[in-house]
Amino acid sequence: MREVGTDWATCPGCGLQLPSVNWASDGRLQNSPECWQLYTELVGATMSQAGRAAAVQQLSIDAYGAQHAGPGVAPITTVFSLLGLFLAIERGVPGYEVRDAHQRLAALDLRWPELTRPARTGEVTVFDVALADNPDEHVRLAHEWARSVWQDWEYCHPAIVELTERHLPDLARR
Ligand SMILES: [Zn+2]
Structure with a gap:
């Protein structure tokens, strides 16, 4: 819902529109500071949870990274995010x-x-995942988010599979 007088900021990565907070993005990803704030809150919250929600933390990090690739973002950030999504989604x-695996690479x-x-x-987007009101829902939405981003990067799937087979053969053949 939009209120009169509120400034809205659009995230250049995922397109999410949130009320403007007037501070700078950290510059490592193509994102708006508002989107980044929501993401850090989400990931911070999963860190304090034991069990299943914590288990999707890496998935969320990689989904967010792949969704906010673009000019000025280090190639390693985008490649590692996509490798992470591939390993989690396609290889379990x-x-x-x-x-x-990221550390080995x-x-x-x-x-x-x-x-x-x-x-x-x-x-x-991260906004959809943040709407979860219990850990099971959080896990379900984080998977939905990750699968959606991974699917959108379809044209890079062969390159990511090839990189994984070359550098992480044990995980690629799982
Ligand atoms: Zn965003």
Whole structure:
């Protein structure tokens, strides 16, 4: 609902419109500060929860990263987000193993390809996940969000599969 006199800011990544907070984005992703604030609250909340909601934390980090790729974003950020989504969604790799995989890849110190975000990645956003009112709903919505973003990046799926097979063969063949 829009109120008269409220400034609205549109996120350049996911398209989410939220009341303007007038502070700068941290500049590592293509996002609005308002979208970033909602995301940090969401991820912060899952950190304090044990069990299933905490288990989708890495999935949320990667969904958000892939959804907010773009000019000025380091290639490694986008590639790692997509690798994380692939491992979680297509191979059923749990979040803590995705984190380990990111660390293994970072240690290789490689040059990662620059991937251009598809025109549309915002069908489901962090806002939808934040609407969850219980941990089960949070888990369901986080998966829906991640699957939606991963699907939108379809044109990069072969490149991500290839990178995974080359650098993480044990996980690629799960
Ligand atoms: Zn956004």
